Amino acid sequence: MDALKIIAQDSMKESASQFNIGDTVRVHVRIQDGNKSRIQTFEGIVIAKKHGGINETFTVRRVSHGVGVERVFPLHSPSVDKVEIVREGKVRRAKLYYLRGRVGKAAKVKSKFN
Numbered sequence: 001m002d003a004l005k006i007i008a009q010d011s012m013k014e015s016a017s018q019f020n021i022g023d024t025v026r027v028h029v030r031i032q033d034g035n036k037s038r039i040q041t042f043e044g045i046v047i048a049k050k051h052g053g054i055n056e057t058f059t060v061r062r063v064s065h066g067v068g069v070e071r072v073f074p075l076h077s078p079s080v081d082k083v084e085i086v087r088e089g090k091v092r093r094a095k096l097y098y099l100r101g102r103v104g105k106a107a108k109v110k111s112k113f114n
Contacts (some may be wrong), residue, residue, distance in 0.1 A: 011076065021047070
């Protein structure tokens with residue numbers, strides 16, 4: 001079992017951003033187009049973080065053209081180039097799934113710094 005932990009430690013990113021639930025983040029994802037690769041950004045609110053260690057994932061939600069779009073990103077994946085924190089949010093929940101049922105201003109998260 002210790003051998004698995006050692007292998008997992010080697011493949012974890014040291015520069016993984018420290019962001020929390022409710023933060024608005026911009027995720028830079030490496031997309032492979034044939035033999036070329038490019039960086040695509042996905043900006044939204046972090047509504048969930050799951051697992052831990054090498055298997056840690058986070059869910060980002062945004063509303064695009066009136067339709068809610070959610071993507072789940074593995075934190076330590078090589079396809080996730082970097083995660084920028086755009087705005088810190090002030091929430092009192094570990095999971096913000098209630099935002100799925102809200103529209104407009106009701107779907108906003110308060111800013112940590114007013």
